[in-house]
Amino acid sequence: MLITCPYCGPRDVIEFTYQGDGNRQRPDPASQNFEAWNAYVYDRLNPAGEHNEIWQHSGGCRAHLRVVRNTLTHEISSVAFVRGDHGSAARRKAEDKA
């Protein structure tokens, strides 16, 4: 499985660390809404298809990435920096993609 890092280009999955479900919305840390916290910790969509995920390119530029991966085919349909202000650094050309 290859993930095309917006900074480094296509790299083997061994360079990346999975950081969890990308759909979670963390409640306000001061919140005592237990249902919201329960949902944040436990509720997962577990889709058979496209899934929003967070990955870190731990063996490369170390940036955190928002990845859309198909859980049936492992096809990666989109990769972007979690931190939007890295946008100017993402200058790999489209033809570099795997």
Added chain:
Amino acid sequence: MVERQSPERKPPEHLSPLEPEFHVGSHGNFEHGVEIILTETTPGSIVQLAAWPGEEKKLIAAIRTVTGLALPDGAGGGVSDGVKSVFGFAPGKFTVADEAEGLAAAFAKVVTPAIGTVTDLSHGRTAIRIAGPKAEWVLAKFFAIDFSLPAFPVGAGRSTTHHDVFAQIQRTGADQFDIYVFRSFARSFWKALCHASEEVGYEVQ
């Protein structure tokens, strides 16, 4: 550089971690010629710079002020003048190396806390140079990245791993690469690089 050659500037801290496995001479299958040159570049300074979000241009200007090197645009862009080298390895982050010591102190004066951070890695990294017509070929056995000249131009940098050993690679010539690895892994990595170069014949200088 001049300072480092004077006797009083050569304390034991300059001992190489590669030393027990650093055997100058030709090795491996070199009967038909040596196709790989391996050496340690021993820069006096290795510094990592990081810009806070939005301060990248100021940091690039600071690099130009201190080193005189103008970073080319683009991810992983870099440049080397043979004495000083710089390349980007992550968004807003750069590795700078210099044959002379004192680079971190020079950057600390220019890179203010509002711009970003300066981390002195001079003692934390070992710089290994691999050169020769088969350099791309040997490195391709180590790293799953494209080493061809159009994909990896001269001066550019890449960060990747070899069996969990983190490596930053800068291309400093058409067939020459400088590899920065953690100092504690350097001897192991060096031995692996020697083994990988055996079949084409290599010389340690």
